[in-house]
Amino acid sequence: MLLDLRLTMESGQPPQFLWKREGSKYFRYINEKKCYLWQDKELHHTPGYDGYINEFLRAQDDLEEIYGKIATDPVMKRAVEKYRGLRITKNDPWETLVSFVCSINNNIPRICKNVQSLMHKGRILSPEELLSRDLEACRLGFRARFLKEIAEMMPSYDLTKIGRMDYEDAKAILMEFPGVGDKVSECILLFGYGFLEAFPVDVWIARAMERYYGVSGKNAREYARKRWGPLAGYAQQYLYCHIREV
DNA sequence: TTCCAGGGTGAGT
């Protein structure tokens, strides 16, 4: 499997918020047990997590094939060459939802701190646990109210069911949550549910689309859908790294 | 001091 683990774990995707580094290894708790993940010549992980890691790293995605389909212009050719091995990750929907509500008008180092403050025993607090936590101490700013209201709504939603809907329906449901708008819903669809056609447009992607393709941020998603279609999410992640020079 | 960060909301056109 073609993989650059560092790039994948530290390119602004959920694992950057949800996993921790310990030397050259990454780890998090899965079912109360510590799972390490690291790469030298090969990819290694704590025994017993084959299935989890395969899903997490989307092992079924053939990057060479994806490059062939999206790298149809000099910009994307350069991006997939420079960030070869960058994969889209598949994360837990609830943890992804919480993470990207924390990301609203925020920067990555502080998103990490906010998300970490919402974790206990290596996982994001359940909606119920979240409601009984002192959110003021988490320094979430105006995002605290969003999280509180989402947690209160959660009992009448089924996040698993959203994953079985089609892209449009899933997006409409997600946007019923306060704090979940156009961009955040796209992130949840992409990183939490694996809809590769999702194309989150943040300030960086808007910048990249203007600079590289002459497309305004407002028209970015429609342009991306026509250009990269079902693989827009991958194109997005390579553009994100490219414009930020990660 | 002002600007910015993987934006969303609501009120005003």
Next chain:
DNA sequence: ACTCACCATGGA
């Protein structure tokens, strides 16, 4: 449908 002030926090 579109704009825009405002939202809380902390680093540059």
